[in-house]
Amino acid sequence: MTERHDYHVDGAPPETPENDAAAGAWPETTIVGTRQPKVDGYERVSGAAIFPHDVSLPDMLHGAILRCPHAHANVLSIDTSAAERMPGVHAVITNKTPGAAISWYERGGQFYGKLFDDHCRHEGEEVAAIAADTFLQAMDAIRAIDVEYEELPFVIDDAQALEPDAPAVQEGGNMAGEPRVRARGDMEAGFAEAEVVVERTYRTECQIHAPMEPHGSVARWDGNKLTAWDSTQGVFSVQETLSKVFGLPMSNVRVIGHYMGGGFGAKLETGKYTVIAAILARKTARPVKIFLPREDCFTVTGNRPGNTMKIKIGATKDGKLTAIEYDSMGSCGAYRYGAGTGTLSAYLYQVANLHSVDTTVYTNAGKARPMRAPGVPQAAWSLEQAMDDLAEALGMDPLELRLKNLATGMQTEEPMQFTSNQLRACLEKGAEAFGWAKANKREPDKGHIKRGVGFAAGMWFYPGGPPATVIVKLHSDGSANLNMGASDIGTGTKTWAAMIVAEELGVPLDKIQVEHADTATTQYATSSGGSKTVPSDSPAVLAAARSVKHQLLHFASQQLELPVEDLEYADFAVTSTSNAEKTVAVTEIEMLGRRGVIMGTGYRDPNPEGTFTAPFCAQFCEVEVNTRTGEIKILRFLGAHDSGRVLNRLTYDNQVFGGIAMGIGLGVTEERVLDRRTGKMVNANFHDYKIPTMLDVAADHLCHPIDVPDNDFNSTGTKGLGEPATIPTAAAVGNAVANAIGIRVTDAPLTPRTIRRFLDSAGKEA
């Protein structure tokens, strides 16, 4: 009966180390940590990769959505009769259509808002939708819908929204929930202790996610089963929403998202377009595809709120922080979302006395969504410029000021230990690599072209963790299959996952097939967001690969008739450590042939309570400001990141450079412009909305990973990178500009006009 045991080994022999961190770090790796092009690079470059936007099903119809053209209006009547007669039209739906009167946004288990609402609270609110044979027919037919609107007064300014006579965006008034307060210590005592105090108000503008692939979905019903090919960051989250909206068991909803063309947080939430496509598909009994026109991706699919942040910092003469007072306001647009920025001031530096208030207000504009480190780049814009301000007031090197005040743990009500904190290394090694000491002592330029250097620090607050389940299968020919639910949102998730399998099992990268992001066929994973995909899922991949390895060792031990302890797994073979002739190639392990595959399952362990995992970062830059025109040229950028162990140096670098580009957008070029007279966005296109181009980012980029594994509770030693990469960027540019021109420009983006405005106010001539 001994043989029976062999078949239900999972994770194999009882002595198998479990996937805890004790099993540990890789002492030396040959693949992990190297530069590896994406495993799906061929598919991406050749066009073979099928993004949801590429999905074309037999008999598929195309949908289009009619949107409210006003910032604030009531729909008085809708006449769809002409539209229904347009060529190619198969279905028209409004909030009068049975099955389309769906409550929408969920908060705390409550649904509010509607799929189609007669009260349109912002430009672009959904009013009706059409499915037709072609996209252009659908767009034509949309225009034939006759809607009578009652235009309402609107408010688009955060502060005005709270004035007593402001138009009410939501029934309960324009406060979007209670202000969020963080407080500790004694503010009065803190500022009394201070010998130097700085205080300013900083502002950022609303930024749009603007991913390359528009938002959209293809929906198909088979009886009461719904399949959606969705451009999403998390297929399981979309599955759950569709299941709730349509009252279906989750088993009847399949969401597939094999490729997706960027999201940056905007594709964490299920889109109304997905549900509309599904309703149209059910009504027409045909698959329906809806991908939003580019304009809609500016107005209705989310944004990073603009913020007004008043910050006051006190310190002793030797640079020890004594108190921070922080007051931030932002708008979530017309529907509930938190537009706060308070975390960074509260936790980045050690400070005993803190009072921080975040106020979120409703305005008649598109709803905000999480965007690459929601709130934190804005927070850095204020905090990190204030720190430079303070350093100047103290007559101290801003680097020294930061190093004096590094946080020793999370200063929450129940303090938590950082599982690792390499912010000191980020600052010191980054400064060294950048040549900070020398650059900072440079004499000010005399002419109108003025150089300056600056840096900023940052941290991020979304540690990885369970649930994360991964399966690795080794085929009988020695190639492998890796099954994980996480979406690869363009960051290289599939690639590092394959690298871990390659490292652990010795299977070449090009012999590893990765299946992912399909609720029906892959393992459960949370959405890819919050920079937690790597720290959540990579330990599960490692654990699954180790399970396969342990099983192979176990079976080889039986075959070679040697104890497992005497065996070594190397060079795709299992060999006796005492007698190299006693060896069996992995593909010759009999049980592999008999079972067809060896399968290993891996889970992610949670970190213990009382600990907190945070990535840290510091970015340095050098800029050139033309004080005549107000134009900025960014000369060089260096990102020093503590994101734990580096898995793939190539995609790591790319994440950092991409994050810096997005931070430059926030700090220098990007800005949603709403027309004061109409409340409508006037730059909802790539011509007028200025995403940084190659000419706007630094010619000279340097990525300087600290690469110290965070191994106490995570076997791969990884922390997040995607969001930290964009956190300190704008602030670093702000500090460099101040260093160049001698005055602080508190309002982002640092467009020529803004810089000239501040220079004018300060009475500085070009």
Add this chain to the structure above:
Amino acid sequence: MTERHDYHVDGAPPETPENDAAAGAWPETTIVGTRQPKVDGYERVSGAAIFPHDVSLPDMLHGAILRCPHAHANVLSIDTSAAERMPGVHAVITNKTPGAAISWYERGGQFYGKLFDDHCRHEGEEVAAIAADTFLQAMDAIRAIDVEYEELPFVIDDAQALEPDAPAVQEGGNMAGEPRVRARGDMEAGFAEAEVVVERTYRTECQIHAPMEPHGSVARWDGNKLTAWDSTQGVFSVQETLSKVFGLPMSNVRVIGHYMGGGFGAKLETGKYTVIAAILARKTARPVKIFLPREDCFTVTGNRPGNTMKIKIGATKDGKLTAIEYDSMGSCGAYRYGAGTGTLSAYLYQVANLHSVDTTVYTNAGKARPMRAPGVPQAAWSLEQAMDDLAEALGMDPLELRLKNLATGMQTEEPMQFTSNQLRACLEKGAEAFGWAKANKREPDKGHIKRGVGFAAGMWFYPGGPPATVIVKLHSDGSANLNMGASDIGTGTKTWAAMIVAEELGVPLDKIQVEHADTATTQYATSSGGSKTVPSDSPAVLAAARSVKHQLLHFASQQLELPVEDLEYADFAVTSTSNAEKTVAVTEIEMLGRRGVIMGTGYRDPNPEGTFTAPFCAQFCEVEVNTRTGEIKILRFLGAHDSGRVLNRLTYDNQVFGGIAMGIGLGVTEERVLDRRTGKMVNANFHDYKIPTMLDVAADHLCHPIDVPDNDFNSTGTKGLGEPATIPTAAAVGNAVANAIGIRVTDAPLTPRTIRRFLDSAGKEA
């Protein structure tokens, strides 16, 4: 740290019973054993189910294959130039095309035969192939290929193939391997002991599988990755063949077969059409679909060989078998395959002295493939008619004769115990339900319409077993996902699998999503053939569901703060056995919400050595023979089957009725007719090749499962059913016809002409 443990529980607490049979049978089941329509019934009936034949990919081309029109010929030259100029043609390939010179059939690790062979050994051998924009363009272009053939002498008769001057089908002569000999005891002594000896020669004709969905595949390349949508009984087997043929790691080959329209063994082997589609797809850089015309599905995709079986049985006067001598010959067609029938005579009855020889010869005809119990229905045709013959010679009820000689174990060189053997029950209970005793004593009919009754017994030799791996996932809303690699070849595999999950976890059948038959996304399974899918995979499904249940009990135990032993899983809740108020609904188990899913993995244990699992069966029928015309009318049929526990009584019945219909085809209506002058098949279509219709099968069908679980080593207690259902059918009809007309018609099919021929020979008038 206790919490950490929770996350890598797989199969949960250490005390989890493993998936061995001891954990055991279901004492009472509420779903398993009932009649359940197929879970994919809607998809199948509505047309929503996408069979490989329905797959249509963007830019897909259609392929067609040029086949040799001669029974035996050499290709002297091929001119494809005209075909290449035909409209819509994108590629023409022959054995001169780089990449198309592929060795084909594998036997014992050796490849032989070619994808395209200049030596065409049978009608329909592949000569060239074309990919064009449409199927009709491809078929037109095929006709424009100019091939010069040298016609060769051919042989299509099995016995003639071994004559010295017979044309050589294969280079080594026309013996397809050494004859297979089974021998035990002392034949001379055995027949010396015999007091009664019967001896006759029985014949069957070649039968064609003829599944509803033609054979075919759609192939697509993405770089060096190949995906095939294949109408196959085993996606992993096709994956392995494609991997070998194209020299690709298995990880680069994905085979999908979500639905398929029947195979009966013909779709166990990878088709040349699949490889040709892949070659054409690589050459054109477009997906290519090849589905064979119906004619080709008669000539080149396999068949059940016709056999000539000489059988001699000796017995004592009281009916104890003393010796069986058996000599069978059949042709595998032009390529190697075993056409033997020797198993049944060797193992169905207890007999000490046996000599059995199976000879397989090459002829110039399409290659045989396994067909529903390969060899065994033919064997039953001879053995079971010989047993009736013997009973008559002994003046004994044929039922009594069988019951006296039931095998007590597998009479192999190393004897093996049956894990269960209910043949006695099949015979006795079947006879009782059929009313055998009374029917068998009926007076012979006087007119030209003569009624008769007959039965036959059978067994099958392909026990289930590992490898079989299944994953069950419970979603947070209480719906479930089941992941298994096995193909559902139309038998209801998905349905019984879902029923097991429903039984074990209490999830309703319509809340279980089944994913299967995709090498990339589902668990490894062997091909669905040999009637082993149920006994191989159902214990793995049960084990996976039990793993989920054990984890739920474990987590509920933590939540309720009660030991697992005090808890009961019922009504989709976990409840204290001592206090019904201490209860938690499954969907309220916190860890389910936290983890998103609870996943369980199940394996199939192997049976211990020295045991053998075999299903047994007996079928009874009543026929009416018109002795004037030779026509048969089958009045009623009863199948009594020992296939272990019945999972789904509805699909069980359907399997039995379908198997009987196929057996009637072998026994009464079906016959491949090769023209003696040309060697070509003259009835390669559904008009001339007579598959039984509703008018040919019995109006009155009764399925009588014995339903005794085979639980010693298999937790679901199941044995195979698909092939047993067709094993005794033809023989039962043969015995009933003999009973009706008083002479034995030894040659199948029992067409009017054959019956009249035998009546004429016997001098019997109408």
